[in-house]
Amino acid sequence: MRWLASGALLGGVLAACAASVPAEMSEAGNGTTVVFGRILTVLTASSSRPYEPKVSFFEVLNQGTGNRTKVDVNSNDTVFLLRLSAGDYEVTRVQIHEGPFTALADLALTFHVGQERAAYLGTWRIGVEQPRNDRRILVSVVHDQEDQAEAVQRLVADHEDLAGQAVTTLLPLPATSETALYEVMPYPRVVPYFRRHW
Numbered sequence: 001m002r003w004l005a006s007g008a009l010l011g012g013v014l015a016a017c018a019a020s021v022p023a024e025m026s027e028a029g030n031g032t033t034v035v036f037g038r039i040l041t042v043l044t045a046s047s048s049r050p051y052e053p054k055v056s057f058f059e060v061l062n063q064g065t066g067n068r069t070k071v072d073v074n075s076n077d078t079v080f081l082l083r084l085s086a087g088d089y090e091v092t093r094v095q096i097h098e099g100p101f102t103a104l105a106d107l108a109l110t111f112h113v114g115q116e117r118a119a120y121l122g123t124w125r126i127g128v129e130q131p132r133n134d135r136r137i138l139v140s141v142v143h144d145q146e147d148q149a150e151a152v153q154r155l156v157a158d159h160e161d162l163a164g165q166a167v168t169t170l171l172p173l174p175a176t177s178e179t180a181l182y183e184v185m186p187y188p189r190v191v192p193y194f195r196r197h198w
Helices: 145-158
Strands: 018-021 033-043 054-062 068-075 077-084 087-098 101-113 118-128 136-142 167-169 176-180
Touching (some): 145 167
Parallel strands (some): 118 167
Antiparallel strands (some): 136 176
């Protein structure tokens, strides 16, 4: 499995803007919680496109401050790490790409961060339907103990100060959801007024 370490939420970001998270997470800071999880994508049916779907990024909103951060993923199966201060959060959208094709979906996955040192956000499974006009994604959040144990090992290897710390499970809600997937420009080699989805 490939791993992705991501940085902390940046303070002072305007509500309308999203700060892009760097690929490497800096040392754990005081007053923040290291949250982590696994995110993976699968096709729910065969596709005529010669590309597998991958998550480009997902966006996290701090509901109290309005600050947003874009978590870069660029993988179909990886572990993400974030440093978050206490508060209520919502995963608001996710971008999927298949080669040159790109699509966005609005999400509403919510979770609360308290005073934990480390928290596991579960395994996020994103099922992507085959290309068509009314394409949708199916999102499920599960507690996979094997995934959690593997992620904890990686976490402690990168951050020795977290060794021996209790890990709290914070599964975003709802556990399952379905939402529309909208393809966005730039769209490869197609006149903008007529787009084929297959």
